[in-house]
Amino acid sequence: MKVVGWGVDTLVMGFSIQSYVDVNNFQALGDAKAKAGEKLFDAKGCTVEWFGIEFSMMPRGAKGYEWVMRNADVTVRVAKEAKGGSVLPEVYVTFSSQNLWANGIDGAVDTFRQWLSKWAVIRGAKVSRADLCIDVAMPFPKVDIQNEIVSRARAKVEYSEPAKVEWYVSGRRGTGYKFGAGDLSARVYDKTYEVTLSNKEWMREVWTAQGWDGETPVVRFEFQCRRKFLKEMSVENFEDLKQRAPDIWRYCTSDWLRVCNKGSKGNQARWKSKDYWALLQQSFSLFGQAYGVLRMKARQVRYDHLLRQLRGCAVSCVAAICPGVGTATAIFKLKEDLRAILLSDEFLADVAKRRGSVGNMEKPVRDLVDAAIRIGAKSV
Numbered sequence: 001m002k003v004v005g006w007g008v009d010t011l012v013m014g015f016s017i018q019s020y021v022d023v024n025n026f027q028a029l030g031d032a033k034a035k036a037g038e039k040l041f042d043a044k045g046c047t048v049e050w051f052g053i054e055f056s057m058m059p060r061g062a063k064g065y066e067w068v069m070r071n072a073d074v075t076v077r078v079a080k081e082a083k084g085g086s087v088l089p090e091v092y093v094t095f096s097s098q099n100l101w102a103n104g105i106d107g108a109v110d111t112f113r114q115w116l117s118k119w120a121v122i123r124g125a126k127v128s129r130a131d132l133c134i135d136v137a138m139p140f141p142k143v144d145i146q147n148e149i150v151s152r153a154r155a156k157v158e159y160s161e162p163a164k165v166e167w168y169v170s171g172r173r174g175t176g177y178k179f180g181a182g183d184l185s186a187r188v189y190d191k192t193y194e195v196t197l198s199n200k201e202w203m204r205e206v207w208t209a210q211g212w213d214g215e216t217p218v219v220r221f222e223f224q225c226r227r228k229f230l231k232e233m234s235v236e237n238f239e240d241l242k243q244r245a246p247d248i249w250r251y252c253t254s255d256w257l258r259v260c261n262k263g264s265k266g267n268q269a270r271w272k273s274k275d276y277w278a279l280l281q282q283s284f285s286l287f288g289q290a291y292g293v294l295r296m297k298a299r300q301v302r303y304d305h306l307l308r309q310l311r312g313c314a315v316s317c318v319a320a321i322c323p324g325v326g327t328a329t330a331i332f333k334l335k336e337d338l339r340a341i342l343l344s345d346e347f348l349a350d351v352a353k354r355r356g357s358v359g360n361m362e363k364p365v366r367d368l369v370d371a372a373i374r375i376g377a378k379s380v
Helices: 023-036 097-116 190-198 202-209 228-230 236-255 276-288 303-325 329-340 345-356 363-374
Strands: 001-021 045-048 053-057 067-070 074-076 092-097 121-139 150-153 165-170 175-180 184-190 219-228 257-260
Touching: 001 023, 001 053, 001 097, 001 202, 001 219, 001 276, 023 045, 023 053, 023 067, 067 329, 074 345, 092 097, 092 236, 097 236, 121 228, 150 175, 165 276, 175 276, 184 190, 184 236, 190 202, 219 228, 219 236, 236 257, 236 276, 257 276, 303 329
Parallel strands: none
Antiparallel strands: 001 092, 001 121, 045 053, 053 067, 067 074, 074 092, 121 219, 150 257, 165 175, 175 184, 184 219
8 A cells, every 4th residue: 555646636715805906807708708608609618818817718607606717727706796705705716636736735726816816806715625635556445334434424413314325336346435425525436447537647647756656556535625614623714724634634534434444342433444544544644734623513502592591681680689779770780790700710711611512522622621620720
């Protein structure tokens, strides 16, 4: 077994735009879109050059986006009006895998950002999707789905099936597995077979540069991470993604999904990972320095709902004592009592502990907070 490739295979970002440099420039896009809709182009789009880059303009836009254009490097969706990202990111871009592998994620994003700056004032950018992968030269694994998979995917409440697992075959040959769905999913598939089908022969050059012998099959292990999961891993922008990538890979291969040798005991946490999966777990450092970032699955705790409850309690408190001291004095007393509570060390400590519950932090972290408080730590 040998790792012959690693990186981000798909990257989707949304750029919020403060303003466009000159809206009259969009006339060229409008003309190209109208032309692309003619029968001559058979709905396949027509060529348009936009600020020095050539694209194929699609005959139809997408939801919220007036223009959709693509080339070998990117697919770009552009909204007609700039509203600072208050409704949706005005420019929504998908970077092609060839672009990412050839130029690296830094090169691909920097080049696009420089081009975008020629015709728009960028206010911010967020990552909507990132597919992290590692390619390993090895025979394609046969996985016993019932007995070798340890995954949190099967416990997800948003899935309608108890185990969201798919198995793909071509003839009698196994070609891939898919685990999970929605905000986080995993794919394990025969990449050499897929390269042949999709004519991505350039991928062989990437592997060769990492010591591939040109004959051993290459298996891709890939995790598709969408916006909600990325936010739970503290990823908002592109810099966050680069910094958190090692921790995302560690979480995905160690906490969320494992392929194991079934142990004699029922405790799956003690099952030993298969050799190739252990290699994946140990390879998180290929993405950079890990910092121990944890997944925070925010529960739907509504502040306004809690505030209404607090108001009801405040009304009851004032009503209970105002007959003896008057309403004004009762309100003043409540203010002072609340102030004393909010500024107390006990309150701040309880907030720290409750944050773990509300944010659904991992249990070891809650235990760590409790232990720190017991030995005198204070929350600031």
